[in-house]
Amino acid sequence: MIKEIIVVEGKDDTAAIKRAVDADTIETNGSAIGDEVLRRIALASERRGVIIFTDPDHAGERIRKIVARHAPGCKHAFLPQEKALYKGDIGIENASPEAIRQALSELRTETADDAGEITWEDLMEAGLIVHPDASNRRLRIGKLLGIGYANGKQFYKRCTSFRISKAEFMAALRQMEEELEA
Incomplete structure (x- = not known):
């Protein structure tokens, strides 16, 4: 139960x-x-x-x-x-x-304080915002992180409010990049 x-x-x-x-x-x-x-x-x-x-x-x-x-x-x-x-x-x-x-x-x-480690710049560098394929990339990495799909602003909020660590984010980013290359 x-x-x-x-x-x-x-x-x-x-x-x-x-x-x-x-x-x-x-x-x-x-x-x-x-x-x-x-x-x-x-x-x-x-x-x-x-x-x-x-x-x-x-x-x-x-x-x-x-x-x-x-x-x-x-x-x-x-x-x-x-x-x-x-x-x-x-x-x-x-x-x-x-x-x-x-x-x-x-x-x-x-969490209430939105004190996650991920920055807006991290999302830009990862091609999750301001990128021609940003929507598809957010869909893939959102699935890997277990936070679902969201637009850029909401994705950033989820990363911070769910306290996605930089290490967790980078591991998911690497996995996504490997999947895209395969």
């Missing part, structure tokens, strides 16, 4: 989580998160902890930000888009139990 309560978008996501692990969930009912749901999430965060596990798409990212703002200190699970894709639909409900367990084994915890 997972101690924390997993925040998902809907009933199908809850069903997918329950196929993979023994856990309780709170459903946001999509991006129209009501005050009552946010209060339940904040209470869950105080009492048991919360894992935010939303779809790897724009709407899921929006929900993740809203929940994290109302319940600081949450853990985050990220699922790569290709593991959540079925017939053009992206969602946690499409992921295999193995993919869900993998994402839940690689949780990241956001």
